[in-house]
Amino acid sequence: MSQHHDEHHSPIKTPKQLILAVIFAFLVPIFAIALLVRNVGTNPRDGAGADAMSEQAVAERIHPIGQVQIKLEGGPAKTGEQVFKNTCSACHAAGMMGAPKFGDAAAWGPRLGQGFEALLHSALKGKGNMSPQGGGDNSDYEVARAVVYMANAGGAKFEEPKAPAAAASAAN
Ligand code: HEC
Structure with a gap:
């Protein structure tokens, strides 16, 4: 009885083929x-994810930060609502850091007693956790409009402040 190992089929038949x-x-x-x-x-390597950036590419990226923004006098003044939205709402919308909340008559009531001038002074110069102008970039007149807007929403009946002479024609 002799057994042959030829059931085992492989394309590699010789040592040379195996080496190849x-x-x-x-x-x-x-x-x-x-x-x-x-x-x-x-x-x-100039693709989006390239780790090495040329000096020019770096300069372009930081460019807007270094730009000087010149505020044009006499441009259309922002309304109280616009100023509130772009600056004051950060704290006053939700009543952050002890700020009297917008539309909350109970929070505004005692403050309104000081009168508009005192409120405006606080807004312009800062008070407690509020930095001068609320930290925003608005003219005094625009801040005044925002004070009226907020105070009136809190129960006051202040009149819209008078536009400064220079901007009077531009500010409707
Ligand atoms: C960084 C948060 C913050 C921003 C932004 C901010 N306020 Fe205030 N504001 C406060 C806080 C806090 C108080 C309460 C201050 C206190 O009585 O100590 C306050 C109080 C006031 C008062 C009442 C002042 C008083 O004398 O009782 C007025 C008016 C006011 N803010 C107007 C504004 C206006 C207008 C803007 C936007 C131009 C503004 N705030 C933006 C935090 C802020």
Whole structure:
């Protein structure tokens, strides 16, 4: 009874074929990796994710921060509501840091007793946790309008402040 090991079929029949197969199994991936590495290495690194940024690219990115913004006198003044939205609402909309909340008559009541001038003075110069002008970039006149807007929402009946002479024609 003789048994033959020929059920075992493989394309590799000779030692030479085996060596070739092994060499190919190594060479193909290495070749592919080498190609990839070469591409990465030679492409200029100016894509969005490039870690090295040219001096010009850096300058362009920080440029707007360094820009000087000149406020034009006599431009249309912002309304009290606009100023409230762009500056005051940060604290007064929700009553942050002890700020009297917008529309909350109970919070505004005792403050309104001081009169408009005192409230305006607080808004312009700052008070407690509020920085001067509420930290915003509005003219005194615009802040005054915002004070009226907020105070009136809190129960006051202040009149719209008079526009300063220079801006009178522009501010409807
Ligand atoms: C950083 C938060 C903050 C911003 C922004 C802010 N306020 Fe205030 N405001 C406060 C706080 C806090 C108080 C209460 C201050 C206190 O009584 O100590 C206050 C109080 C006031 C008062 C009452 C002052 C008084 O004498 O009782 C007025 C009026 C006022 N703010 C107007 C404004 C206007 C107008 C703006 C926008 C131009 C503004 N605030 C933006 C935090 C802020």
